[in-house]
Amino acid sequence: MQKLIQSQREFFNTNTTKNLKFRIQQLNKLYYLLKDNEQLLFDAIYKDFKKSEFDTYVSELALVYHDIKDAKRNMYKWGRREKVATNLLNFPAKSYIIKEPMGVCLVIGAWNYPYQLSLAPAVAALAAGNTVILKPSELPAETSKVMAQLINSSFDPTIFKVVEGGVDETTELLEQDFDKIFFTGSTKVGKIVYKAAAKNLTPVTLELGGKSPAFVTKDCNLKISVKRLVWAKFLNAGQTCIAPDYVLVEKEIEQKFLNALKAEIEKEQFAIANHNYVQIINTDNFERLEKLIAPAKIFYGGTTDASERYIEPTILQNATFEDASMQEEIFGPVLPVLTYTNLDEAIAKVKRLPKPLSAYVFTSSAENREKVLQQLSFGGGAINDAVMHITNPKLPFGGIGNSGIGSYHGKAGFDCFTHPKSILQKATWLELPLKYFPHSKSRLQWIKRTMKLQ
């Protein structure tokens, strides 16, 4: 690992990556590598957890392709020196910000969208002129293998290298000195990464998880709200970091809402055979999820099959904040439905939990919408929709508090792998004497005046 990092650092120090043409070449190489090998990528992920070609394209590859195109289109604009005004005190001078790549970056991926979560940060890092070591999650073993095979046989390891492995390999990587660490995964491991990074004062971006609430008020458009909620929750069998984790519905429409949920799930016919559903990633997660389904609270679903790692879309009714399903991020196809009569009280209860990665409000009322937006702190979210905010690259994507540090996608991704180096460039034809000895009252007055403090 040390040798690999050393070789990347030596290459970075040649300044080659600072050249925009070079960066575009790397992005093109990655683009065609993925395009030309799509079938391999589809086959690998199907082996891992039976994710269909449609879902893999829409929720993984399309986002990576889009990120590559977006970065290529905007790289010059994002990366050029940014002129800023100079304050009077520094006259005569000009001021600007140099967008400096950070250097050797470590990207650690999560398993639930194994291509997107590994490759999108790598694209941002390469676009910003860095070298990258990518450690995909080991849980989807086939996707990890195919990414390693493709990337390691096409890229110079001093620019972009995949290192496969689990806890041991990641721990060893984290002992090394990187210029930036970008981690996607659980809050628990995020803390391990943060601690390891602190040793070298390495800057981090942590994309973590949490329990993302969905508020449903009685004045919402029920039909559309339920349709969008059901899609967002059961996409990838609920194994989505920004899936609505639980619903808080206004008591008055509880029964109507539950019935509409049931009808929509039945209409969608979620099944692996229909290519719109996936397996639970492994037995540990399957068993963990089974324990969250309290039989007495099942309103819909509840069927499981251990041999297939299958859990039916499941709705829990009369859920409370004390239930097992409300003690941890669900990260599976189980949706607890809680009720409220007073929105302020409901928000106050959510505020007692760690800050979530996302929050959603289904409502026609501006007052209700603003209540949630202004009172609750969360990474990002949507009004009258769920999950889809991730598809707009103009919206920085990331958490707050326990759900993460920093953000990416689009320009935010470029920025998160870039150091803004601020420069004051002074002219030499004039030197104002104000700051020099001897100090006097009148000089102090002038300083105050030029700093507009008077």
Ligand code: NAD
């Ligand atoms: P995880 O934290 O178990 O694993 C993430 C990565 O960390 C993997 O590459 C794994 O190999 C590595 N890792 C695991 N244990 C480690 C240890 N002890 N020391 C060092 N490295 C270790 O997370 P996961 O199960 O892959 O993903 C699920 C979590 O990720 C959920 O909480 C989900 O919400 C979150 N997530 C967040 C985002 C986001 O964009 N914010 C996206 C997807 C998933």
